[in-house]
Amino acid sequence: MEGTVTVSTQGARGGIDLRLRRGARQATTHPYPPTNPSHPHRIAIIGGGPGGLYAAALLKRRRPDREITLWERNAPDDTFGFGVVLSDETLGGIEHADPVVYEALQQHFTRWDDIDIVHRNIRHTSGGHGFAALGRRRLLEILHARCRSLGVELRFRTQAPSPAWLAETYDLVIAADGVNSATREAYAQEFRPRLTTHRCRYLWLAADFAFDAFRFEIAETEHGVMQLHGYPYSADASTVIVEMREEVWRAAGFNEPTNEPTVDVPASVERCAKIFADALGGRPLRANKSAWTTFRTVVNDRWSHGNVVLLGDAAHTAHFSIGSGTKLAVEDALALAACLEERPTLAKALAAYEEERRPVVASTQRAARASLEWFENLPLYLDQPPRQFAFNLLTRSRRVTHDNLRLRDPHFTAAVEREFGCPPDTPPMFTPFRLRGLTLRNRVVVSPMDMYSATDGIPGDFHLVHLGARALGGAGLVMSEMVCVSAEGRITPGCTGLYTDRQTEAWQRIAAFVHSQAPGTALGIQLGHSGRKGSTKLMWEGIDEPLEKGNWPLAAASPIPYGPGSQTPHELTHTQLTLIRDQFTAAARRAAAADFDLLELHCAHGYLLSGFLSPLTNHRTDGYGGPLTARLRFPLEVFDAVREVWPDDRPMTVRISATDWADGGTTAEDAVAIARAFVAHGADAMDVSTGQVVSDERPEYGRSYQTPFADRIRHETGAPVIAVGAISSWDDVNSLILAGRTDLCALARPHLYDPNWTLHAAAEQGYEGPGVVWPMPYRAGGRRPRTGRTDAPKPRLTLGS
Helix, strand or coil: CCCECCCCCCCCCCCCCHHHHHHHHHCCCCCCCCCCCCCCCEEEEECCCHHHHHHHHHHHHHCCCCEEEEEECCCCCCCCECEEEECHHHHHHHHHHCHHHHHHHHCCCEEECCEEEEECCEEEEECCCCEEEEEHHHHHHHHHHHHHHHCCEEEECCCCCCHHHHHHHCCEEEECCCCCCHHHHHCHHHHCEEEEEEEEEEEEEEECCCCCCEEEEEEEECCEEEEEEEEEEECCEEEEEEEEEHHHHHHCCCCCCCCCCCCCHHHHHHHHHHHCHHHHCCCCCECCCCCCEEEEEEEECCCEECCEEECHHHCCCCCHHHCCHHHHHHHHHHHHHHHHHHCCCHHHHHHHHHHHHHHHHHHHHHHHHHHHHHHHCHHHHCCCCHHHHHHHHHCCCCCCCHHHHHHHCHHHHHHHHHHHCCCCCCCHHHCCEEECCEEECCCEEECCCCCCCCECCECCHHHHHHHHHHHHCCCCEEEEEEEECCHHHCCCCCCCECCCHHHHHHHHHHHHHHHHHCCCCEEEEEEECCHHHCCECCHHHHCCCECCCCCCCCEECCCCCCCCCCCCCEECCHHHHHHHHHHHHHHHHHHHHCCCCEEEEEECCCCHHHHHHCCCCCCCCCCCCCCHHHHCHHHHHHHHHHHHHCCCCCCEEEEEECCCCCCCCCCHHHHHHHHHHHHHCCCCEEEEECCCCCCCCCCCCCCCCCHHHHHHHHHHHCCCEEECCCCCCHHHHHHHHHCCCCCEEEECHHHHHCCCHHHHHHHHCCCCECCECCCHHHHHHCCCCCCCCCCCCCCCCCCCC
16 A cells, blocks of 8 residues: 655746746756766755665665755645555665665554455454555655765755756666656656556545554445545555545535635545544544545656656556555665666666666556555445455455465455355355356367368367367366358458368267267357458467458448458348348357357457457448447347347357447447346356457457456456456466456457366365366376475675675
8 A cells, every 4th residue: 555645846837937047047058067977976866755865875885975855845844645655675675775764664653454345344354464654744754865975965945957057967767756756747758657546536644643553444325436535654644535426426416615716635634533433432633735636557668868867656557446656766876876886888877777677666556456446436346245245346456366365364365265165175266157058167269279180170080189188187167169151251361160061960979979978068159250250371470460362241230341451341131130130149059069068259350240249340320330339239139139049158258349349439338238238138257358359449458457347347247257358377266266357257369378277276276176187097197396405596686885
């Protein structure tokens, strides 16, 4: 948990005074031209927050002859917010880089292990987490003292000269001037910043007592849901953050002034204390330059320009709910100082700094976004069972996982598992799940993966081995690749089909192998039509590239090519729509005859049915285009026709793209409406993927990055869902299922890497039970092999004495 308010030291408007004018005069002369050595000698730092101060101390400590000047427009005892939480990892870096600062911090830390989650008057406590916090003012005092002892020149109550003047005058300019960074804005064309404003309002406050745990408390008011985040930062004080959606904030009247031209924060403070009186024990709250604000995520394409470099919130922000602002700034300072020592030139040092920190920051920002969106969507989870709600909150960012919690607090995790319905000694992923007349023995799905290895649409020995191996590998459900309903509906010449008797016989052979050699494993078929994305090369010859010869004509909702070099499809007539619907039903009859256990209708990834759903690909003016209800018409007609011929006891699922990752395309709200429509027509589960609808999409990749869409559909529609997308570990599967974010997890690449992925997941967790069965010939491999010892790496950032 981050305990500081993100505040710019240079970016606020107004306050133009003599100091600014003096800075302007300075810009006309260069009393100290830059020395431009390999290691910068004269360094200017803009901003006196923890990141800027710590960078100054590290750089001066390493080379005492450096001339380092830091500008901070506020007074030294001015601060915003109250407490700061630092992780053991960050503290370890500080200890190795500057033991003096580390020892000073150690004397003032408040430590605790527990997290309390209070919802509907029920408190659940999870232990073993390990936090260390101290007051932000105390942290600044420690860093001020360290900088002064080393000879850093600290200029408080002084506006920094312009970044351009500093860049001409100093060897290095470090812009640590916060989320509203004036330096970043001055060089916006070079840094190319992107700022995203989110949907909650929050107010940073304090209470004059110490919570005995990190506390999350939910208040369901007449105006909507509000939440409190609180934690101690000294023996007699705690940080308290009150947060709620913008519409709740307005409905509650927090935006209404009382005798003032702006929002009345003192009145807000009093009201917040009353709303959360139980958590506070009736005690008051206090403010410190507090204001209702919305969080902004800052991302920059570049972090340096010439000899100017961004650090901390100027370069990046991450939501306070995962405790990263000060942590990231301090770690930036450590990395920058190390890179300046290790690299022969300033340019290479700044490039190395960004290369080292960018992936770490990107990972943190993904976790922070998952966390902030969880709190934005908090009402979705209010009706979860109490312990599952607590587990869901704890694992919201995906940084804390099921296995991690099981180690930290086995009693709490076991209680969540019992409430969920896990049999004794059974991980969540190995609990059974029922869809219509089919009971899956575990929650693992081998995701559909096109193999592009068929001849005339006929699956051959490769498909038998591919699907058979994954069935033997223990998954509860193994899905075929997209099986095309006609020759013209193939993506490539290597795609499988189900429109001839020979194809049906080949699929029967595969199904017979799975059912006889991997009893208990279900086999599913995904039916689809390529639409405008057909007649292309095999994936490894050029993904989505048109065939050089042997092309067949394409058909789609509208005559819009997929990419710049793609073939333009013709718009389907009503007669052709009927023909394609009949092709789907004929393929479904063949699938039933081939003895598939489950059928999935492919309405995702820009293929034919998906092309009707997206406004980017459906520009029709008849009854099949226009509003979403009309765009749903043909996919629902196909679904109904297939459901009618598919055996009643066998389930049907539908795969959709829950977002197009493109402006003007399918939104998350649309996805919920699409899912509701299919469920109303009899879909047993929704398989929730994203994207691949338009070629100019901009996906936000990351670990289990598509899961939030499945989560939302599950909680808004009440329908079972299958989550897909960069779910790579059995720990992820356990976490997602136990938190109630999905019912099944579909994995693709992990099953390409390891066909026995599910068996190995059982072995690594020490699980032996009905949720996964080792084939008799493989049983000797049912225990994880021993490995040699691996020593932990030494700390990355050691600057020496």
